[in-house]
Amino acid sequence: MKVVTFGEVMLRLSPPGVERFVQTDSLAMHFGGTEANVAVSLSQLGLDANHVTRFPDHALGRSAAGYLRKYGVSTQYIQYGDGRLGLYFLETGAGSRASQIIYDRADSAFSRIKADEIDWETVLQDASWFHWTGITPALSQGAADCLLAGVQTAKKLGVPVSGDIVYRSNLWQYGRTPQEIMPAITECCTLVLGNKALFSELYGAVGSTFQEAGRAMMQRFPTIKYVTDTKRNSLSASHNQLSAKLFNGETIFKSRVYDIQPIVDRIGTGDAYMAGLIYGLLTFSDPQRAVEFGVAASALKHTIPGDVNLATVSEIETLEAGDSSGKLRR
Amino acid sequence: MKVVTFGEVMLRLSPPGVERFVQTDSLAMHFGGTEANVAVSLSQLGLDANHVTRFPDHALGRSAAGYLRKYGVSTQYIQYGDGRLGLYFLETGAGSRASQIIYDRADSAFSRIKADEIDWETVLQDASWFHWTGITPALSQGAADCLLAGVQTAKKLGVPVSGDIVYRSNLWQYGRTPQEIMPAITECCTLVLGNKALFSELYGAVGSTFQEAGRAMMQRFPTIKYVTDTKRNSLSASHNQLSAKLFNGETIFKSRVYDIQPIVDRIGTGDAYMAGLIYGLLTFSDPQRAVEFGVAASALKHTIPGDVNLATVSEIETLEAGDSSGKLRR
Amino acid sequence: MKVVTFGEVMLRLSPPGVERFVQTDSLAMHFGGTEANVAVSLSQLGLDANHVTRFPDHALGRSAAGYLRKYGVSTQYIQYGDGRLGLYFLETGAGSRASQIIYDRADSAFSRIKADEIDWETVLQDASWFHWTGITPALSQGAADCLLAGVQTAKKLGVPVSGDIVYRSNLWQYGRTPQEIMPAITECCTLVLGNKALFSELYGAVGSTFQEAGRAMMQRFPTIKYVTDTKRNSLSASHNQLSAKLFNGETIFKSRVYDIQPIVDRIGTGDAYMAGLIYGLLTFSDPQRAVEFGVAASALKHTIPGDVNLATVSEIETLEAGDSSGKLRR
Amino acid sequence: MKVVTFGEVMLRLSPPGVERFVQTDSLAMHFGGTEANVAVSLSQLGLDANHVTRFPDHALGRSAAGYLRKYGVSTQYIQYGDGRLGLYFLETGAGSRASQIIYDRADSAFSRIKADEIDWETVLQDASWFHWTGITPALSQGAADCLLAGVQTAKKLGVPVSGDIVYRSNLWQYGRTPQEIMPAITECCTLVLGNKALFSELYGAVGSTFQEAGRAMMQRFPTIKYVTDTKRNSLSASHNQLSAKLFNGETIFKSRVYDIQPIVDRIGTGDAYMAGLIYGLLTFSDPQRAVEFGVAASALKHTIPGDVNLATVSEIETLEAGDSSGKLRR
Amino acid sequence: MKVVTFGEVMLRLSPPGVERFVQTDSLAMHFGGTEANVAVSLSQLGLDANHVTRFPDHALGRSAAGYLRKYGVSTQYIQYGDGRLGLYFLETGAGSRASQIIYDRADSAFSRIKADEIDWETVLQDASWFHWTGITPALSQGAADCLLAGVQTAKKLGVPVSGDIVYRSNLWQYGRTPQEIMPAITECCTLVLGNKALFSELYGAVGSTFQEAGRAMMQRFPTIKYVTDTKRNSLSASHNQLSAKLFNGETIFKSRVYDIQPIVDRIGTGDAYMAGLIYGLLTFSDPQRAVEFGVAASALKHTIPGDVNLATVSEIETLEAGDSSGKLRR
């Protein structure tokens, strides 16, 4: 089953263990980006994942593509050109000390993408799903335009579209507001990840509960069949509680709550949920099962270093079935 | 006090920290094997431990012997010959993600051992204890025969024998069943580690409780003076609860329950218990003390990377005395 | 604001992670010493910290000075001469296994310091604070004499003086007792860190509670305005509870209690408290605020590898304000 | 341009730097196998390389495939099944100390391949080249049969075939001799890498010079258009001289001689030559150019850690053009 | 003796050893920049080096300053503000494989410096030397303006000025040419590092030999007392030959030629020469001695990992005196 994701991939550089930046003299390399993280997860789950992005045409850009391929993601639609590789520096916290990120992604090769640089008809041919996030339209006019072309093509071809409408106010530096840009993209969506505050702020879809706000979204955007969100209770950098909910306009499906301790790596756990949910919706007829699968996937991601979820279907199903005993498997 | 153990030693290869196999480009090396782990533990506790095995006659086999010697185990009775070094690949889990092992031990130099390759009369001369496990007779006819010769010699020389009758169904590939092989070996035992299910399955020694099943074992095998077992409650890969019990045919001696968090390395914790118990039975007149010492040893092993328990008598006694405060020792 | 600390700096050598000494073939390097740890903390908090010590005049001594400079501590008053660099070997424990330290600091370049080797008038010119600990006078007559000259100069110049009167009985090898040496030094102090047992043992300042013993200290040493102490409940090497109290002769200011889990590195957490308290007393008019700031600083230190606290004012204030959620900061 | 290679891929495990096995406690991981090395090289040179093999169906087998994909090799035709992952342990020498390899590849998943397990018609569809080596038929009857089916299909489809007829006498354990097996395979070849001793020993193709022996090969096997070989002068483990020659039945094309110092990693340098030569023959009309390209590629491989050549066309052409200055490229 | 340098400091990220980018999953961190490299060298030689730059006001910028302080360079004049930390990625070659650099320095905090952001009167107060390079005016108008203000202040205060007029055509992106910008800066120089091609291209100072071109420079820029250059013969990435020459308008002083093998790290070797020459001119009355000291310093830098020369005066003098035996010093 072919799935397609679109977005920037960054090089993540982080001190070993829980050292601070000033202490270290080496940095571990991972690659990640919210949409590519979803692609890698879906590839691990057995789908034919294709990530679309634009990399600088140098050894680091080629390495980033190699990283995706290693984890089974097809890189055949990736473009190479000018601009730099986006970076982020991550310092991992512990206990009461928060992790912190220094972004260094301005003027990346991806942000220089042109509206027509991707042949979406070819890319989305025979696809079963397309996923995007609110990071992409925040980066540049070109990225926003290219994404719009993508979701519109998906809609035209009948490919379901999911959008994580995450809003980062320190992005959006190119002169447009999310209120101007996001609605046209959201119009093509089947599934939206967000909370009621975002629904209201970005689209004026107001409701006093998640369900009500979700229903308002569905009224404004008739293609939307599902809204979803995760709920995280941060007890410390090493201890979180996590659950999720999915609303189909009628019923709210709530997952069990996971107590997660210790946390190995929090980055990409939201993307792991999204991937698990997409897999669930594509595979199971039961929305409850899909949201349970998604949140179990996300819970496992917390135990895996790096941005991407390398858990398998079997591992997720074991946890979903209630076995969190961590018993040695021989 | 001379103690003797017999069994395969494997090279363990594991990604750093809690990385997955697919993520790593280097593997930490440890050596281990359930019987050799007992030998190393006993050596750390001050006994004169001798491990008997068969290694390939190449640099890796010689390195494995060096590893044992480093930890004080005498390697004077080790044989070298053809065959490979048994391996296992360990991926260490965390929280809800289980650790997993890929075994690669078929056709090892040890499995090619011949029945008469070890001069047991010499090896067991003046020994105070002999220890074996159910892994060995599962590997090959030669290993089973050689072990049988060993325990029979021990019995003849009056050397107490302990057996951990662990049963791994994916071993036992050489055409015989444990029911055919194990009884003759068990007949020479003083102490058996196992649970009532195993007592029943392997020997038909049935009982509705551990005590009853143990008593059935003692009836079938009159040399047995003690049966013992540990009880582990796996809350997650990082959090377990552990206790043990020892039954002498009359009284059941139960240890306190340890809450173990975090778990650094679970491998070899059962062997650490066995070594602690053997040390306790050899040293203390009090079976309660012996079982408490054993389970405290095992609890400490959970904090030590690698297969072997490097805790000292003093550390174990401190914990056994109830001090789990982990206060800095200067 | 210029602050001055005085004491030995040692090279700390520790196996990676929680390995035991016998397992490792490499040792991580940190530098630390209780007074220098205070200096680094104060530098991170924005003060102009100056550490005074004596190093061997070779590449390792120069490296130690470079380490202090890196973290913003001025090394302009450091002397170089004969003798060795003090060392300590640290094995970090986990759970029920305690960390342990092997000291190797005898005959260090610092212990060979002469009474008049430091020009205290210059060093303490315009200083706002001077800090010492009971380690220094325990090392050698020269160190004790030099410290005495320092605190007396501080008193003369009106520079507030804090002393952590820690008593290590295995030091004090040069023929004098702390009872002979410490009182003259303590006479110049504004703030003393210690508990009632120490107040009694070292100075005969007896009281049935911390407050009473503190009041006895203030009677014997009229310059003392504050006595302070931390309280640690060690549940395991990985889990502690921590609080502190400050007494000004009238009111006792008690901090909240922090539950600290996991512990990354316990070394230097007392020094982190002292630095936080000094910063608080210099910056806030409110003693309650100062003690809360100090204990929050110490709590954060438990999450940072090495001897020194690299937490910033902003991080400490966030924790002090009750946010221990460890939420990712972007 | 699609190229296909077929053969076993092993996990290589080697101590860091030039440490001996007994010294190390970690092993660097690479994957390699003579035919897969050729595939990776060809992928780096821009061709569409496809490697065909059989891996164990576990995390390590999947990791091996990921490694190939990372370097751009298509893994779509790879089979997964029972058996183990072949291993080899490499200790890298220096100066007068030779590198040494301990092979541990018996009974691998690849060696268990069946004659009809690969659908060669599909695999070789539209291929421009097929490459095999004498390792494969030495491993098992199944491997030999499957290879024979492959080369015969290639011949049928008109795909040029190259064979590196390397002979390792310690392989060939399954009861057949290379003299029995190799001729039928060689009958389908266009290009053969070997020396006159091998031509004589394996095929009875005798000649007093490389050219004469090559001509004898072409007489016995009329499909052969080229024979080729490299010449290595080993001055030490760190210093070699290397050249190559190619004979087309009429003209002998000899490359320049490279003085190679220091040698970073010798493994896979022959495969790098083969890949460079294949690329050259597919790309240039000039055999001299092809052999020069091949040997320059091989020279560069000596500077790259691991089994595979990661040099680019541009780097090889720079060296081939005579620039071995190693000047920094910005 | 106070010396001042001005320019950008970048974070250098490089794979361990001689791995390629695509192979590594960790990157070693160093900091460097041609002018700061000179400052660190001069600090190691005992001078009071002050580096002036502008860093981003975040943990990485603060770490860069800490790096300079560690090596004894004063960071008191450093500014902090908006913009990113310039980066470069270095892949270290070996033998015939060249090292390569991917720069990622656009829009750095340094390039955003304003002409009047540095109080040059204060910075250059009591300075004995000021050093700049052609990288700085190539980065931005602000950097060029700020540099011009610096050299003009130096000239006014009578501080000798050295300029390495290195020309990188891929910089100079802000709309001005070096021919427009460089002459005004060069007008304040005492010492210029460059070759005759650069003298001609940048300033129209033509000559058929280095001496003639140097004399033309001195005619155009009467403050110039010395021109200097190094000569490097690159035999491979691991083997170079190096010498230098200094011309004072009358006499040409040529150094001995160093045969350098192996090369550990070539980066910063030119800066090491410059620092050695500056030290020599400030310390020795003999220009021959100065150039010999400079080239010996540079030769030693080739043996030191990272961008900066950590050789001491004593080590340089030993080499300068002809002892390149590398005999162990105890």
Add this chain to the structure above:
Amino acid sequence: MKVVTFGEVMLRLSPPGVERFVQTDSLAMHFGGTEANVAVSLSQLGLDANHVTRFPDHALGRSAAGYLRKYGVSTQYIQYGDGRLGLYFLETGAGSRASQIIYDRADSAFSRIKADEIDWETVLQDASWFHWTGITPALSQGAADCLLAGVQTAKKLGVPVSGDIVYRSNLWQYGRTPQEIMPAITECCTLVLGNKALFSELYGAVGSTFQEAGRAMMQRFPTIKYVTDTKRNSLSASHNQLSAKLFNGETIFKSRVYDIQPIVDRIGTGDAYMAGLIYGLLTFSDPQRAVEFGVAASALKHTIPGDVNLATVSEIETLEAGDSSGKLRR
């Protein structure tokens, strides 16, 4: 064949690769000491080597003993007591940059050894050789006395004794001169390693050539049957030439000259020679063969990290036979 060595074992701490002390934040651990290095070499060559020393009774002392055992050296005669573990810090050079050592060995547990602490009659029972060096009597009166007791016992028991009379003037701090101490020890020797300058300085054994001085030694000390020395031509820290000679009072046996490049680790190469020579004299009837074996052993040690020679008889004989090609051994 039992051989005995006696002397201090130190913990060696060195930065990774060729980093300088100030650059590193981790140190590689090795253990070494000139006499123990000889023991490890002899153990690798198949002899039953026993090292006698005194270690501190803590985890590091126990680790040092474990290190010796790992390499096959018996530690049964080692004493444990007070005092510290001697250390040395090694910075490895490259090319023209010399390696340097900072010793930190004063007041070690070994230096506190008492004259009668070793039961030499037992230790030397059935021994075939005893080896000492001039480091030991330089450390303390106790060490000198204990050594004297050892060699005298050896002489009494007819055990051949070799002494490397190395003289380090910065040792000998306990009030005696080597001229006072060394002759009585040397009186028991069969084989002495030294040069004519040392023979003259320490014993007044004067001669204008090595042979003449050696003959003078044999006249003064009639037990001496052989004198030997190595000759090293240091071209750089990475390139040496090495040979050796052995004189039996009549004939001088000179080895071939080895050109050694690159040098991985120079430490312990003299000890490797001594061990090779001892092995040769014990094994071959031909002194020429013995000296050739010794220098080939030493040449190989230059390729091995750490203090000890891990070359095997087979590797040494291959090199001795002229094969320095470093060809891969499979």
